[in-house]
Each structure stands twice: as structure tokens, then as C-alpha cells.
Amino acid sequence: MYMKNAVWYVMLTLLFFFSCAPMNRTIGMRQVYQYPEIKNNTKPLLPDLTKILSVPLQSFTVDTHSDTILYGIEGTILFINPVCLNFSSGVPQKKITVELKELYTKAALLKERAYTISNGRMLESDGSIYVHAYAENGEAIEITCENALRIRLPREVQENMIYFQGKRNDKGNMNWEVDGSIAPIYEETGYDFVAEEDEPIEISQTEAVLHTYFFSIQKFGWINCDRFYDDMRTKTDFIATFRLPVSEKKVVQVHNYIVFDSLMSIIPLENDLSGQWVCPNLPIGAAVTCISIQKTDTHLYYGSKKTRVGDRESSIIPLNEIKEADLIKLLDLSL
Known part of the structure; x- marks a missing residue:
């Protein structure tokens, strides 16, 4: 009986040893499940159309210690007399920042939504600019005398042009108001003599720019010169x-x-009550x-069509x- 129990004991011990052997070999190791990589195909959100x-x-x-002349990329010239600038704190600052935008093409007017409209009346433009200034500490600046800031536009003077000040409405569209505080500067024409001539010849000290807006x-x-x-x-x-x-059904901005085609004029289309x-x-x-x-949030769309007013068959775009980048290039080249 004792021998039989001993045999059973030995067999159970061997069975336990062999069944545990594989487990002993895996001590200190663990199996990690790796999830398949998921690629992010989501397009980045587009910025606001105004920013684009x-x-x-x-x-x-x-x-601010001396008079300064600034030259814009498109040819605008700013003549600044810092003595005539007043700081909101009353304390003069050593430096100021002057900002400038130049709109001398239809594409530029369109991109800035500087529509050629004055209280519902259509305008023909000869150029628009934006000028702003502030102190180096960020405080506001006011103009306190007549010749603090003189501006020359690189455009030849046209008949019946008037200076306007621009303000945006709650939709961000520009409206222009005639502004009598914008004062034209009239330059004198000088005279000189040419050795071969007996009569004085009319000349100007600024011949190349005498007939531009000043x-x-x-x-x-915002300032423009329109009629x-x-x-x-x-x-x-x-x-x-x-x-x-x-x-596409999720348009967020239009x-x-x-x-x-023959005028420097940009007019907006408005959505009426019927949805047209x-x-x-x-x-x-x-x-x-x-x-x-x-x-939309992630897609940009463009469409255009040349037509004539009254041709309803051509008004589907x-x-x-x-x-x-392609949109900006297209606008600059086509307008």
C-alpha cells in the first residue's frame, strides 16, 4: 500500500513539474497587442476669407525727432511731420509705427472688399489706401495740425475726383463718405530759361509727379480718390x-x-429674401x-463668368x- 501511494506521489509530482515548465520559461515576459496605425486624413481648417x-x-x-518720407511698395509716398502728432498719454514717444495698405488694382479692391459705393451710389475709383499709426508702446496717435501727414498717390489726376473716407459696415463691406477734412495740396509751377529760347519755359520742381494726387x-x-x-x-x-x-453642402462663408470690365469699380451681390x-x-x-x-471649413471654391447686364442666360456660375495660393494668383492675373 505504501509503495502504491509512493508511485502515485511521484507521478503527480512529475506531472506538475512538466505542466509548469513552459510557464517557468515565460516568467518576466508579456505579450503586448499593437493596434494598427490609423492615418489622419483630416484636412486642416481654412482661415477666414478675410485673412486669405x-x-x-x-x-x-x-x-519722431525728425521729418520722415516713407515709400510704399506700389508707389505711395507719405510725408510725416512728427511735431504735429499727439499721443493719447500726452507724453511724446521716441518712435512710432506707421502702417500702410495700397489698393491700385481691381484685384486689390476686391480682396479687401473695398467696394466702390457711397451710400448706395456707384463710384469709379482711382486708388485707395489705408494709413494708421501708433506709438511704440501701443498708445493711439492723433493728428493735430494740417500738414502732419501729406500723401501722394502714384496716379495721374483725373477729372471730378473727390477724396473719401472709408468705413466698414457690420458685414465687413466698405462704404465711402465724402470727407472735407482731406485737403488737396496745390503745387506751384516754376519757370526757367533755356539758352536757345527767348521765352521762359514752364517747368516744375517735381515734373514727374506734379499731376498726381497730393x-x-x-x-x-481708409482713404480713396473716386468720382x-x-x-x-x-x-x-x-x-x-x-x-x-x-x-458640397456646408459652406460657411461667401x-x-x-x-x-471698363471701370475701376467693384460692387457686391447681396442675398435677398428669396435666396437669390x-x-x-x-x-x-x-x-x-x-x-x-x-x-467650407476645409475647402475653398472659386467661380467667375464674363457677361453683360441683362443677359440672364449667362448668370449661372x-x-x-x-x-x-492659386486663388490669389488668379485674381491678380485676371483683374
Whole structure:
């Protein structure tokens, strides 16, 4: 009996040893499950259309101890007399920052939504600028005398042009108001004699720029030189339909424009109560380009069509996806 129990004991011991042997070999190791890599195909969010289209802001640092002349990239010249600048704290600062934007093309006006409208009346533009200044500590600056800031625009003077001050409405669209505080500066023409001539010859000390716009301002902000545009042709409403790709239904921002082919004029289309895009009271037969720029959170779309006011068959504009950089190039080249 004792021997039989001993045999059973030995067999159980061997069975236990062999069954545990594999476990002993795996002590200190663990199996880790690795999940398959998931690629992130989500497109980055697009910035606001205002940021995408905005004309670059030029910035200058100016010493307040001496008169300064600044030259914009597009040819604007600013003559600054710092003595006539007043700081909000009453304490003069050694340096100020002057900011400038120049809008001398239809593309620039469109990108800034600097629409050529004055209280509902259409304007023809000859250029717009934005000028702002602040102290190096960020405090506001006011202009306190007439010739503190004189400005020359690189455009030849046209008839009936008026200086306007611009303000944006709650939609961000520009409206221009005639501003009598913007004072034209009239330059004198000098005379000299040429050895071969008996009569004086009319010359100017600034011959190349004598016939350009030259004025002083009393307020910083948006300024333009425009004239009211009156067309005797019969007027009608321009109605446009814009077609996005069928798959796109989440548009979050829309800018629609009418650009006159023969004028420096940009007018917005507004969405009426029926959902149509309308630009009212345009002269029938006028050659225009209808442009739409729309965006979703991740996609940008563009469409345009040349047409004539009153041609309803041509007012359907399909939109196609476009990259930000390509949109800017297209606007600059086509307008």
C-alpha cells in the first residue's frame, strides 16, 4: 500500500513539474497587442476669407525727432511731420509705427472688399489706401495740425475726383463718405530759361509727379480718390446663381462680386429674401465679370463668368475647388 501511494506521489509530482515548465520559461515576459496605425486624413481648417484675401500690410518704424518720407511698395509716398502728432498719454514717444495698405488694382479692391459705393451710389475709383499709426508702446496717435501727414498717390489726376473716407459696415463691406477734412495740396509751377529760347519755359520742381494726387489728412484710416459714376442707360437688377459641387453642402462663408470690365469699380451681390444673389440698378448692356469665392471649413471654391447686364442666360456660375495660393494668383492675373 505504501509503495502504491509512493508511485502515485511521484507521478503527480512529475506531472506538475512538466505542466509548469513552459510557464517557468515565460516568467518576466508579456505579450503586448499593437493596434494598427490609423492615418489622419483630416484636412486642416481654412482661415477666414478675410485673412486669405487680405492685401499685405506694410509696416514702418519712424523716429519722431525728425521729418520722415516713407515709400510704399506700389508707389505711395507719405510725408510725416512728427511735431504735429499727439499721443493719447500726452507724453511724446521716441518712435512710432506707421502702417500702410495700397489698393491700385481691381484685384486689390476686391480682396479687401473695398467696394466702390457711397451710400448706395456707384463710384469709379482711382486708388485707395489705408494709413494708421501708433506709438511704440501701443498708445493711439492723433493728428493735430494740417500738414502732419501729406500723401501722394502714384496716379495721374483725373477729372471730378473727390477724396473719401472709408468705413466698414457690420458685414465687413466698405462704404465711402465724402470727407472735407482731406485737403488737396496745390503745387506751384516754376519757370526757367533755356539758352536757345527767348521765352521762359514752364517747368516744375517735381515734373514727374506734379499731376498726381497730393493731399493732407486729419484722420487715420481708409482713404480713396473716386468720382460718382452716372450712366444714362436703363437700369436693371443683376441676378446670379452659383453652383457648388453636388457633394458640397456646408459652406460657411461667401463673397460674391460684380467687377466692371471698363471701370475701376467693384460692387457686391447681396442675398435677398428669396435666396437669390442680386446686384440692383446696373446699366443694361454693361460688360461685367461676376465672381464668387466660397469656403467650407476645409475647402475653398472659386467661380467667375464674363457677361453683360441683362443677359440672364449667362448668370449661372459653376464653382470649382481651388488652392489659396492659386486663388490669389488668379485674381491678380485676371483683374
